[in-house]
Amino acid sequence: MSALAPDESGWPLLPGERTWGPWRLTLTLATTSAATWCYLIGESVGGYLGFIRGGLALTAGCMLGMLLVLLAAGPACARFGIDSIASTKPQFGSRGWIVCAALQTVSIIGWNSLLIIFFAKSAVQLCVALGLLAPGTDGATLIPMLTLFACAIIFIALRKGSSGVSLVSNILVAHVAVGLWMLYLLVSRRWPELIGAVPAAAHPDRLWNYTTGVELGIGSTLSWWPYIGAMIRMAPSPRAIVVPVLLGMGAPVPLLSLIGLAGALVLKSSDPSEWLRTVGGPTYAIISLGFVTAANFGTTTAGVYASAIGLRNFAALRERSWTALLLVTLAPVALVGILIPELFFAKFGSFLALIAVAFAPLCGIQMVDYFWLRRRRLDIRAIYTQAPEAPYAFWGGFNPAALVALPAGCATYVALLNPLTYESAALYRYLTASLPALLVAALVYFLLSLVVRARGRGGYGSI
């Protein structure tokens, strides 16, 4: 393990190793957050709301969701230089954290696979637009090759650890400005149509539509939970992460989602390359394809890094070489892109929507544990101790309070809103689904933890 660089290990980083200042963190987070999913988020909102109201609801939801993630994982990760998974050990136990690790792994690998397939598809379109490929070229052969190519580039970049993440973001951050330029084009040239556009799937209930815009925003930024610990642990203190997280990761999502929102409303397509062709001709389409190609690259690089650090919590991977760990993390992404890209593209979005249901309850559990039950006291030694008598061992390494609270929160979410069909209960229009899910999980965890604490488990009085 001593041969590993600190930022390639799962160990807590020392203050001198946490070298990302506010600007570096902000740029990295902004590059991470800007990806094709922004168009999909905007397109979803554009199904229910107009441009202005949709943009406002989405932005409000995104900022609120980002705050919740910051309060959940931020204190532990930024105080001790640990990643999101390690931050769950006080809540889930010295073995129970594996539940959160599974969520993180499936979520990040799933998104990475989707984004790399988007990258490959966009790269094929870009080559056609540039005349490098014949129009109508079938991507069936090229997409797997491009997937492998993308994975190879990411592997090479991440051989440098967190410096690779930072390097990629320094190069690709310009695409965020390109994205904003694309938004300016569409808004400035199609404003009357934009204001008058009717959302394709607007519910008769105005409040339902508005709440859904907020919910899509909250859910979008709650999905940053798996990524955030690995990034913010590189900053020197909790004070140093607040503005970069909120403005660097929370704000770009709704801003760039406006591209998809506007495109969906006016041109019935969230794909900017399609509508930029109508707005500004093939040159603009090429620029947008370049933007999409670059955008997914930055996000996937950060995702692979976060996932690799999360896997360090597994004993079998704790002392593996960084190269081996990167290969383990990239292999599923490469295999999906090579073997089943179209099937995955068609089906996995639904699965990811289901996975995302868990992040609101998870945040609720972490917040109530840190701020109320533990009064902001954590035992860094206990986070890394697996002995049966260790503070966070609970029962056999598992905390039943968390293992009950998490599904209780998920059940609350699904009872209020079906994440696949968007059928909803009556209360949803007033409450959203994520916020009640978070509160129910927090309440259940709090009540059960009183019992856990009374039984002398959980290290609540140990420091």
Add this chain to the structure above:
Amino acid sequence: MSELAPDLERRIERLEGDLRVAVAADFDAGSWAWMIALGVVLPATLLVLGWWYAPGEY
């Protein structure tokens, strides 16, 4: 004898002795102000603007 790896033990000892990670040393007043401003006040303001003042039916 610690069950932890030597490097990890060293890191934890260092962190346990570091005032910057001491009890409750997380967000300061400025951080809370930013979080409330950007994470609560801003969203609430946007929601009010969007519901009552945004033009158009949708």
